[in-house]
Amino acid sequence: MSNFETSSLWQLTLTRLKLTLREPEAIFWIFVFPILLAVGLGIAFRNRPADVLPVAASTPQLTQALAADNGLHATLLDESSGRHALAIGTILLLAEPSPAGVVYRYDDTNPDARNARILADRAIQIAAGRRDPVSAANDLDHETGSRYIDFVVPGLLGMNLMGSAMWGLGFSIVDARQKKLLKRMVASPMPRWQFLMAYLLSRLVMLAIEVVVLLGFARIVFGVPFRGPLAQLGLICILTSLTFSALGLLVASRARTMEAVSGLMNLVMLPMWILSGVFFSASRFPAFMQPLVNALPLTAAIGAMRGNMLQGVALSQMMPLIGIMLFWCLVPFAVSLRIFRWR
Amino acid sequence: MSEPAKSTPASCALCIRGLRKSFASPRADSVRAVDGIDLEVHPGECFGLLGPNGAGKTTTIEICEGLTAPDAGTVELLGLNWKSGANELRQRIGVQLQETQFPEKLTVEEILRLFRSFYRRGLTIDESIRIAQLEEKRRARVGGLSGGQKQRLAMATALVGDPELLFLDEPTTGLDPQARRHLWDLVDELKRGGRTIILTTHYMEEAERLCDRVAIMDHGKVIALGSPRELIETVGGEDIVEFAVSPSESLGPKPAKLPFDPALLTAIPGVSSHRIDRSLHQLSVSELHTTVPGIFAALAAQGLHLSEFRTHSASLEDVFVRLTGRNLRDE
Numbered sequence: 001m002s003n004f005e006t007s008s009l010w011q012l013t014l015t016r017l018k019l020t021l022r023e024p025e026a027i028f029w030i031f032v033f034p035i036l037l038a039v040g041l042g043i044a045f046r047n048r049p050a051d052v053l054p055v056a057a058s059t060p061q062l063t064q065a066l067a068a069d070n071g072l073h074a075t076l077l078d079e080s081s082g083r084h085a086l087a088i089g090t091i092l093l094l095a096e097p098s099p100a101g102v103v104y105r106y107d108d109t110n111p112d113a114r115n116a117r118i119l120a121d122r123a124i125q126i127a128a129g130r131r132d133p134v135s136a137a138n139d140l141d142h143e144t145g146s147r148y149i150d151f152v153v154p155g156l157l158g159m160n161l162m163g164s165a166m167w168g169l170g171f172s173i174v175d176a177r178q179k180k181l182l183k184r185m186v187a188s189p190m191p192r193w194q195f196l197m198a199y200l201l202s203r204l205v206m207l208a209i210e211v212v213v214l215l216g217f218a219r220i221v222f223g224v225p226f227r228g229p230l231a232q233l234g235l236i237c238i239l240t241s242l243t244f245s246a247l248g249l250l251v252a253s254r255a256r257t258m259e260a261v262s263g264l265m266n267l268v269m270l271p272m273w274i275l276s277g278v279f280f281s282a283s284r285f286p287a288f289m290q291p292l293v294n295a296l297p298l299t300a301a302i303g304a305m306r307g308n309m310l311q312g313v314a315l316s317q318m319m320p321l322i323g324i325m326l327f328w329c330l331v332p333f334a335v336s337l338r339i340f341r342w343r
Numbered sequence: 344m345s346e347p348a349k350s351t352p353a354s355c356a357l358c359i360r361g362l363r364k365s366f367a368s369p370r371a372d373s374v375r376a377v378d379g380i381d382l383e384v385h386p387g388e389c390f391g392l393l394g395p396n397g398a399g400k401t402t403t404i405e406i407c408e409g410l411t412a413p414d415a416g417t418v419e420l421l422g423l424n425w426k427s428g429a430n431e432l433r434q435r436i437g438v439q440l441q442e443t444q445f446p447e448k449l450t451v452e453e454i455l456r457l458f459r460s461f462y463r464r465g466l467t468i469d470e471s472i473r474i475a476q477l478e479e480k481r482r483a484r485v486g487g488l489s490g491g492q493k494q495r496l497a498m499a500t501a502l503v504g505d506p507e508l509l510f511l512d513e514p515t516t517g518l519d520p521q522a523r524r525h526l527w528d529l530v531d532e533l534k535r536g537g538r539t540i541i542l543t544t545h546y547m548e549e550a551e552r553l554c555d556r557v558a559i560m561d562h563g564k565v566i567a568l569g570s571p572r573e574l575i576e577t578v579g580g581e582d583i584v585e586f587a588v589s590p591s592e593s594l595g596p597k598p599a600k601l602p603f604d605p606a607l608l609t610a611i612p613g614v615s616s617h618r619i620d621r622s623l624h625q626l627s628v629s630e631l632h633t634t635v636p637g638i639f640a641a642l643a644a645q646g647l648h649l650s651e652f653r654t655h656s657a658s659l660e661d662v663f664v665r666l667t668g669r670n671l672r673d674e
Binding site: 010019 | 457458
């Protein structure tokens with residue numbers, strides 16, 4: 001056996017990794033859950049091809065005029081079945097002839113119906129011989145990076161790194177304390193800093209897997225952009241993970257029971273799930289809350305990830321965000337080393 | 344013997360002087376778990392701390408292991424103390440705590456490799472597995488081990504650093520009789536290896552079987568100290584006679600619990616003491632074959648009828664009973 005293999009730091013780290021990988025639930029929450037979430041959100045908020053709006057008319061002439069527009073799907077319905085279809089929402093608009101010309105029946109509070117009104121009117125006017133005074137052409141541009149999935153992937157990444165670091169450290173430390181394993185460890189000549197360091201090192205290994213799995217999936221399936229330097233994105237992820245590991249350590253430093261640590265964990269994480277802009281921009285919160293929202297480590301982490309991935313901002317231009325994360329990394333770590341209960 | 348040359352020649356492997364430790368208690372102001380203890384354990388000795396639950400054994404041993412700081416007193420192990428030589432000491436002692444639960448998803452081998460990595464020198468993984476007789480369970484996960492096997496694994500983690508001084512805190516509590524005997528054999532083998540062993544137990548047969556010397560503890564104090572043989576001799580006889588009496592029917596009604604003079608019994612040659620516990624009389628006796636007829640005669644002369652009668656060899660239990668008036672396992 002080499003010196004490396006028999007070194008206690010290596011053995012402690014290896015043990016941590018084995019314990020994590022032998023826990024099927026952990027594998028689910030760390031690797032599978034974020035992908036499921038990304039798939040679900042990607043489906044829900046996918047950018048659809050411009051919708052074809054279902055409309056109907058009560059005369060063949062009107063129906064023909066409507067069908068000429070690509071954006072409309074027109075059917076011929078008599079008046080009563082047309083009104084019924086309108087009422088149950090299978091069509092958005094019903095065009096009926098009137099003595100003066102045409103009447104459009106639609107719900108003007110429904111944006112799709114308003115669009116249908118514009119398209120239908122244009123189609124009928126063109127069929128009647130209208131000529132546009134200005135000729136207009138369309139140049140369509142579906143830009144990646146501005147879609148919801150592009151916005152939400154960095155948010156999910158940040159949330160996932162927070163969750164896995166905090167649960168990973170918090171639960172296993174309290175579990176070891178409850179089972180008197182911590183006490184047994186400190187009765188041996190194990191250097192105490194190595195015990196905590198092994199948690200951080202094994203986190204970094206898991207982190208690499210988590211980040212590559214989630215971002216690789218987002219890249220391949222959704223084409224999410226990476227505009228900033230990848231190495232800097234890696235650094236942001238490492239700092240994020242260390243920050244939440246430090247918070248996890250702090251939360252677990254005194255708790256004696258799983259119930260206590262779960263409660264503390266939720267107390268710390270819940271505000272960030274809501275406030276830190278995982279699913280929607282944190283700037284939507286009112287101005288008086290912004291100082292609080294921006295001081296949260298997850299807000300800073302997600303901000304830096306979005307800056308890197310979506311806008312290609314260099315790390316050197318995001319120092320305030322890095323500073324907030326460093327603060328949340330160093331202070332909890334220092335405090336927890338002082339107050340850590342080893343038995 | 345595994346004494347390195349640099350070890351300071353100390354007359355005792357463990358010296359405790361004036362040890363005190365109190366804990367805050369919800370009911371009282373504080374509980375004196377350890378209340379002024381002095382002990383010396385000699386190199387190569389198997390020393391037992393015997394006492395009922397709550398006597399302060401675990402607190403004492405955890406202070407010795409450097410896990411608990413005493414309120415007062417000094418502890419010296421292998422010529423070192425916890426203030427200045429903690430790192431060195433941890434390398435040279437082995438510890439088995441009460442109720443350590445190792446991670447269920449690790450194997451025996453993995454746990455021992457982990458613990459071995461903490462020590463500069465020590466046994467190989469193979470040796471420690473062989474000593475703990477866990478060869479067949481080498482690749483089994485902790486979750487699949489029996490209570491006795493888990494306890495032997497705990498013992499193996501204590502041994503893997505080849506310690507000069509080994510602390511075992513209630514090593515057989517909760518084990519079935521067979522697993523207990525198995526563990527005793529293991530301790531015997533370690534004793535033959537020349538290690539100094541300090542163990543706590545509340546089973547007196549365990550202390551009698553394993554320990555060269557025993558300190559009996561009660562309420563945080565050492566109430567007796569010596570080899571099991573010496574301690575048993577203080578009971579005053581080699582055997583204990585227990586009997587209960589009822590008035591003889593032929594003599595008509597008399598008070599049910601009739602007082603009779605214990606001096607009548609202790610006057611019998613060979614009887615050294617008498618006590619009564621819940622109407623059961625206990626006599627310490629030597630020369631059982633001559634004293635028992637004497638006892639029969641004395642009782643008959645009082646008109647008393649024996650309703651129970653039994654004898655056993657004196658044990659540490661009897662020592663504890665004589666010193667405290669209570670049975671070891673009462674509380």
